[in-house]
Amino acid sequence: MIATRRAADTAIILIIMLLAWQALHQLVGATALPGPVPTLAYLARFVPSERFAENAWATLVCFFYALLLSYGIGLAIGVWMGIHRLSGAVGEPILISLYTLPKVTLYPVVLLIFGLSLSGRVTFGAMHGVLPVALLTMSAIRNIPPVYLKSARTLHLSGWQTILTMLFPAALPEIVGGLRIGFTLTLLGVLLAEMFAAKQGLGSLIINAMQLMQAEEMLTVAVVLFAFAALANALLLWIEHRLHRRV
Amino acid sequence: MTTAAADADIHAALSGVTRVYPETIATPPVHALGPLDLELKRGEFFAVVGPSGCGKSTLLEVLAGLQQPTAGTVMFEGRTVSGKVPDGIGVVFQEDASFPWMTVWDNAAFGLRRNGVATAEIRRRVDDALAFMGLTEFARAYPAQLSGGMRQRVCISRTLVLQPRLILLDEPFGALDAQTRLLMGDEVLRLWRRTGATVLLITHALDEAAMLSDRIGAMSARPGRFLDIVVTGWSRERDSKIVSEPQFGEITGRLWEDLRGESLKSLGHPGMAAG
Numbered sequence: 087m088i089a090t091r092r093a094a095d096t097a098i099i100l101i102i103m104l105l106a107w108q109a110l111h112q113l114v115g116a117t118a119l120p121g122p123v124p125t126l127a128y129l130a131r132f133v134p135s136e137r138f139a140e141n142a143w144a145t146l147v148c149f150f151y152a153l154l155l156s157y158g159i160g161l162a163i164g165v166w167m168g169i170h171r172l173s174g175a176v177g178e179p180i181l182i183s184l185y186t187l188p189k190v191t192l193y194p195v196v197l198l199i200f201g202l203s204l205s206g207r208v209t210f211g212a213m214h215g216v217l218p219v220a221l222l223t224m225s226a227i228r229n230i231p232p233v234y235l236k237s238a239r240t241l242h243l244s245g246w247q248t249i250l251t252m253l254f255p256a257a258l259p260e261i262v263g264g265l266r267i268g269f270t271l272t273l274l275g276v277l278l279a280e281m282f283a284a285k286q287g288l289g290s291l292i293i294n295a296m297q298l299m300q301a302e303e304m305l306t307v308a309v310v311l312f313a314f315a316a317l318a319n320a321l322l323l324w325i326e327h328r329l330h331r332r333v
Numbered sequence: 334m335t336t337a338a339a340d341a342d343i344h345a346a347l348s349g350v351t352r353v354y355p356e357t358i359a360t361p362p363v364h365a366l367g368p369l370d371l372e373l374k375r376g377e378f379f380a381v382v383g384p385s386g387c388g389k390s391t392l393l394e395v396l397a398g399l400q401q402p403t404a405g406t407v408m409f410e411g412r413t414v415s416g417k418v419p420d421g422i423g424v425v426f427q428e429d430a431s432f433p434w435m436t437v438w439d440n441a442a443f444g445l446r447r448n449g450v451a452t453a454e455i456r457r458r459v460d461d462a463l464a465f466m467g468l469t470e471f472a473r474a475y476p477a478q479l480s481g482g483m484r485q486r487v488c489i490s491r492t493l494v495l496q497p498r499l500i501l502l503d504e505p506f507g508a509l510d511a512q513t514r515l516l517m518g519d520e521v522l523r524l525w526r527r528t529g530a531t532v533l534l535i536t537h538a539l540d541e542a543a544m545l546s547d548r549i550g551a552m553s554a555r556p557g558r559f560l561d562i563v564v565t566g567w568s569r570e571r572d573s574k575i576v577s578e579p580q581f582g583e584i585t586g587r588l589w590e591d592l593r594g595e596s597l598k599s600l601g602h603p604g605m606a607a608g
Binding site for chain 2: 231233240241247251255258329
């Protein structure tokens with residue numbers, strides 16, 4: 087029952103988006119924004135091609151490493167700052183100001199360090215994802231009710247038992263929220279890096295298509311990325327909701 | 334010196350206990366408690382009442398070994414309590430401490446699973462505790478599906494399965510409505526009779542203290558000290574029906590007499606306290 091309603095809602099949103107796309111296309115013209123029909127027709131031809139597969143794979147590899155770094159470093163910083171009060175007090179304003187800084191201004195520095203390499207793009211992607219993961223992990227740990235810690239002591243739990251069986255599950259829903267935002271921002275970072283300085287990857291494909299006035303290819307890549315991001319986001323949101331439902 | 338027989342009768346004791354919270358960047362040092370003496374007899378039901386902020390919860394945490402006293406000693410079953418919660422003491426807190434990510438059954442089993450008890454024994458004790466607290470049919474439910482009173486019963490079950498000999502209750506019904514509190518009071522009495530444990534109840538409700546306890550300690554405003562110890566003289570088989578007895582009114586009346594001035598002090602009316 088609820089599942090069919092959800093599906094209906096999603097379908098309605100998709101239809102509205104397609105209509106808006108068509109309307110915008112009428113407004114700005116086919117050179118800037120091809121309509122949904124020619125784009126989807128192009129998509130059907132382009133996605134199975136070798137060229138698409140190569141570029142999509144390049145982006146996926148880069149994104150995978152960047153995400154690994156975002157999650158690994160972000161979780162480590164977040165846990166440390168959540169547990170150790172002084173580090174949290176010192177680190178939080180620094181992380182927040184870094185979070186608000188447009189990281190694209192630092193891309194030249196990354197390029198000068200790493201050159202046009204995979205490491206540079208991975209670093210730039212991770213720079214976007216680390217901060218939200220760290221900040222939300224920290225707040226997740228700080229929001230654990232103090233009475234849990236008192237209960238742990240009255241139930242004679244060891245330090246490790248307290249962390250694994252109590253602190254971790256208590257903080258998990260909010261941490262997954264951080265991972266979800268980290269996912270989106272890491273993808274943004276990787277695509278930006280590919281757009282500015284890369285010979286392969288979906289980001290560079292978009293820029294090339296724009297320079298060659300191939301609006302259909304440009305939009306096709308955008309649609310694919312949109313679908314990928316929306317699906318991943320929906321999956322993580324579903325996990326988050328399942329965890330939250332019990333709270 | 335007390336005799337050995339009298340010592341055996343004393344289950345837990347605080348002597349000359351004070352607790353001063355050290356100074357921090359934002360706050361001056363706070364003298365929360367004492368100096369204060371208290372002897373809990375084995376198997377008795379003792380309530381502590383006092384104005385808010387008088388150090389009642391500090392008293393409980395010091396007795397439980399959750400906080401170190403600044404001075405004085407804490408004894409439980411003839412041993413000094415220091416730095417960790419001794420085996421045999423169970424605590425139920427005011428805040429909801431049930432874990433939302435596990436079922437009622439798993440919540441109740443939590444402490445046993447972490448302490449290496451055999452599976453069959455865990456099952457027996459948890460089923461028993463849930464049946465006793467009237468939670469059997471909610472064993473597979475999650476705390477979010479239960480009312481506040483039932484969640485507090487989950488926390489009591491979690492403590493109960495560890496078979497504590499001294500049960501410390503820190504305003505466990507503070508967040509519940511008055512009727513539910515009366516009924517929960519009956520459950521606590523039932524629990525006290527069946528386990529034979531010593532119970533220390535912290536509460537701000539004079540009627541709750543008067544109805545449940547053998548003895549009641551009335552505490553002063555901060556730093557908390559005992560102003561009066563009231564002996565109720567109820568039979569062990571009491572329940573919430575005693576609230577209609579004249580003696581009940583006398584006890585609550587005496588407690589209010591003890592505490593009225595102190596409560597005004599904690600409200601910041603020192604002048605009125607004298608009158």
